[in-house]
Structure formats: structure tokens, C-alpha cells
Amino acid sequence: MTRRVTMADVARQAGVSLMTVSRVLNNKDDVSAETRQHVQATIKQLGYRPSDIARGLVTRRTGVIGVVVPDVSNPYFSEVVRGAEHVAYAKNYSVLLGNTEEDVERELTVLQSLEEKCVDGVMLCSSRLAEDELEEAISRHPAAVLVNRRLEFADERGGVGVVTLDDVAGGQMAIQHLLDRGHRAIGFLAGPPASHSGQGRLEGYHLALAAAGVAPPARWIKRCPPTVDGGRASARDLLSESPELTALFCFNDLVAIGALQTCGELGLPVPDRIAIIGFDDVPLAALVTPALTTCRTSRYELGAQAMQLLLDRIDGCEDECREIVLPTELIVRSSAP
Amino acid sequence: MTRRVTMADVARQAGVSLMTVSRVLNNKDDVSAETRQHVQATIKQLGYRPSDIARGLVTRRTGVIGVVVPDVSNPYFSEVVRGAEHVAYAKNYSVLLGNTEEDVERELTVLQSLEEKCVDGVMLCSSRLAEDELEEAISRHPAAVLVNRRLEFADERGGVGVVTLDDVAGGQMAIQHLLDRGHRAIGFLAGPPASHSGQGRLEGYHLALAAAGVAPPARWIKRCPPTVDGGRASARDLLSESPELTALFCFNDLVAIGALQTCGELGLPVPDRIAIIGFDDVPLAALVTPALTTCRTSRYELGAQAMQLLLDRIDGCEDECREIVLPTELIVRSSAP
């Protein structure tokens, strides 16, 4: 393995000083056109590539952003990551990916490792950390943005940006759609108790029903894992305990698809006997039979906006808007026409 | 923003030299137990975290691996990334993610940016680069592994590891299954022409048919984008040009789902009039109606093995096996029972 070409090599070969090379590299204007061209030619000739890590040591900026997600292979987060990466790339930042595998311990070590890598900022998605741990971890980084999670004392701590979905409005929208179709007995497969998003959607559910004068009994609401299997099992429980239900609102599309399967197994036609609404509009939602009515959320946008906010903060305009709430949109398909 | 705690701070506070702190940090054995404990306490007290970038400058190792994929949000690659990240994490490496967005130019710049970040190695998935560009780009990195792509002169260049799927066997397996069910007129929606995997599957298709004495006319084979829409459109063309087809083998599950939709629109019952087989077994495959028969590939394993190979190479045992070929498995469901 041959030694990496260094700036000194370029300087020597071009017959100039280190600084001149450095200036050319950083597009400083105080270099004569002639010298600049000569240096650039030498750089190309030698195949020189500056070392961001040496540069980072002195500038204190690595050009790297840590992006932490519970599970990259979850289509939800992989879209978020794609959005984040796109924006980062456009501004010449790179993304250091941290996958916590839904594990709190690991989330902590990942955050720590990002510290050692001296990232310029951290984008933390759906953190499962306790509030105090979260604050502590975040405060150790130069900048941070939270996605899908709010921090109670965010304003007081200063630097933390927040990007979330308008889960409450989404939930209201979905329930209102069902109410408009005449449904009154509407169940909710609510997802994991720890989910901030689930809380919001539940709130929307309650708000919309209350406005319509419906008081849902507690048994209409069931927690479940946010997966197809979780949805299938919980839908079965829910429908057997509360056969009066004519509609189901689901934490996300995967849960809704599980519910769809249960209805199939139980011989309950969707949407005629049971209407079903999901959340997220993952690509899958349009492809199942019947196609899923759902609240679309732009996960790509979530990632992109969060990264944007983070970079804005890093590159100066700190007092940019602290919290962004992204809207959702009801996509009406066959499962709840 | 308060200055980062440095090793010098720890040394001063603990009343020892920089070297002692460094030794403790790196678990060198020539430090008295007493001193070690004292230093460790100070480190904890100050919340000191070593800077991998300062360390990297001298050791020439950053503990970062670049992982380059065409599209993180593609379920195929997001699984690969998850596998890779898991292995990397286990060995104390971090993953710098590069998303090329299926763009060759961008693939080149990403690779370049990884160079500047001084990554210890690169894992390049489904590269679309021309052979010479690929060789050049790779040779500029300390170590590299190719996923889903071979390099003609790999052995001669030395350092490049390769991990692929056994696409040929997968294609054969799928076609053999159809032949066993009495199909003879079998079309192939072959995916993008540049895809190495597509080539392999096509080879498997030809081999299996030839062995059965079937000589498929060229019009039975159609290139298409590797997406649902691509599959839908191409299936429509294919079936109208060659109505004699009784089965379709598809480049991947997304294409197969597109084909499924076309059959629905055309009123051709699946599998009775047309049998369909996909490739990959993405989660979606089991959820569509009818459920998709497909060749399962462990994308997680692909990522994990590739990362393993790369790290093995980096950490010494270079002459580890140079090429890994992962098997596929036929999963029989309703679309081609």
C-alpha cells in the first residue's frame, strides 16, 4: 500500500509553499491566476485529495453529521435517512449512520461513538432515551435535531431543533373521515405505549370523537407492536371483544395490513363490514387488497427538513425556527372509501 | 458552546503526563494499577471522550467504513446496510453512508468524498461504474469490497473482496420450478441491462430452459426498470406481444408485483392463466394477493458478510477468501404454486 499523497508533496512538486496549496484548495482569492492553475494541475497530476481529518483537527469541523435511527431497514426510517442524506450531500456534509436496533443501551453507545468521531451535529430519530439521558447525550454534541420526539425543556437548553409530524391532526382527519361516512363505533390499534406519535394520534382520535359526541369505551383502544403481526393479533382480540366496531383506525400501515388479514380470516368484508385506515402511506399501502386508506406523511421530507434545520443551526443562523411540524394528508383508497 | 475536554485537561487534572493518560485509554499494560484507576476516575469526572480524528491523524486509521448504495430507501439495500452496520458496530467501526441515488456521477463524487474522510475501507454495492473507473476509484482506498458486482481483474489488482448472490442458480431454480409444473412458454422481465444480477438471472433462465429443450425467442425477454411501475408497463408489452406465455419470471419482486397488477388489469388470473415468480423475497412479497413465489436472498447476510470480509482484510488476514457467493432459496407461494 503506497503512502497517501500529502499537501507537502503537492507543494514540493509545484515549487510553492504549503500555504499556497492550501489557499488554492480552499478557493481563497489571494492567489494569482497563474499560480492557482499551476497548483491545480499539480494536484490533478498527483491525484492529491485533501484529508478532511487533518483539516478537521484544526478547523474543528469534520463535515460529518451523525444520523441515528432505530432501524434503517424499516421503510419509514430508510426514507428519513434518504431525505437527510440528500440534503447533507447537497451542502457537502457526509452522514455517519447509527442504527440502534431499537435498543436503548445501543442508542447511548452510538451517540458516544459519534462524539469520538467529532461529528458536527446529530440528528436523532424516534429516540427511546429517557428525558434526562437524552438531554445529557445531546448536550455533549455541538448541535442536535430531534425527529419524532420533543424535549420538555428544549427551549431552556437552547440548541435543540425539533421536527415532528402533526399526529394529532392526522388522527383527527382519519376519524373525521370515518364519522362522515356514518361510522360511530371506531376502534384504535394504538401502537407501542412509548411512541410519541402514538400518543398524538390517540389524542386526535379522542378529539374528533368527542367533537362528534361519541365517547369511546376504553376497550375500543388496544396497544400493539407496530408490525403486521402485531396488528393481526391485536385486531383479532379487539374485534372479538368489541364486535360492534364498524371501523378501525390503525397506528400505522403495517398494523392496518395485519388488521386487513384478520378481517380476511374472520370473513369480515373490508370495507363493507369493517372500514380500515392506516397511517404513513408506505409504498405497500397502495399495493395490498383492498388498497389502504391512510394518512400520508412525507418521511423523506421529515429527514430533509430535519437535516436542513440542523445545518442551518451549524452554519450560523442559530435562531432559526426551533420546531417544525409537518402536515399529513388523507389518502382515500378502497379500505375506507 | 464550551470547549471540548482534551487529553491535556485530563492529564493536568490528574497530575500525570499526557502519555500516561494515553496509555490508560489504550489499555497499555505498563501503567500501575493505582495510576490507572486515578486517571480513569478523572476521565469520568471530566466527561472526557478521546478524539478519533486526532488519533486517526497519527495512527492512519479512522475506524470508519464507507458504505455506498444506489438507494438506501430501497428495501433491498436498506437490509444490506443493516447487516453491514451490525457487523461494523460489533467490531467498533462506524459506517459512513453514501447514497448514490442511482447516479453514476454521484457515485464517483461519493467515493471521492469518502477518500477525503480517510475511511479505512469501502463497501460498494451494485456499482454502476465502468470497469476502469471502478478499478481506479477502488485502488485509491485502503481496502474495498464489492457487493453484487464482480471485477474482471480483481485477482490481479489484489485487494478487492467480492460478495455476490448466486443469481444463476436462483434463475435456474425458478425456471425449473415452472418447468416442473408443465410450463414451457416462460417470459423474463429482466431488469436493467447494466445489472450484473440481471445478467446472472438471465443466464440461469437460459440454462434451465436449454436443459429442458426449450429455445426461448428473444421477444420473451424484456428489459425493464427494477420497479413496480417498470414491471407493470413491461408486463403489458410482453403479454400483448407474446400471448402464448403461461409464466413470467421477474427480475425482482417489485417487477413481479407490477406484472401481477397488469394481469389483474388484463383479466388474466394468476396463477391459473399466468404463473409469476419474483426475486428477493422482500417483506411485501408475502403480503400481496396472490402471495408471490420468489427466490429468497438474504440481503442482511449479504451486507454482513461483505463487511466481515472487508474488516478481515483491514485487520490483517488479507489472504482471506476473496469471493463469497451466497445461495438463494425458492419460496413457493400462490403466484406459482
Added chain:
DNA sequence: CTGTTAGCGCTTTCAT
């Protein structure tokens, strides 16, 4: 416009 001198935070080598 260009070069010189320091030093970023750490490890390596050589002393002690």
C-alpha cells in the same frame, strides 16, 4: 500575492 511560524489532540519513539 506568497511564505513562515505555530499548533489542533493525539501517539510514537526514545529517555529516564
Added chain:
DNA sequence: ATGAAAGCGCTAACAG
């Protein structure tokens, strides 16, 4: 068992 000096590749701050 511990420390001092040198330097990794680069840029900031001054000189000229």
C-alpha cells in the same frame, strides 16, 4: 512505570 520531544496533515495568524 512514567515523561519529553517530535510529528501526523492541515490551516490561522501574521509577516513580508
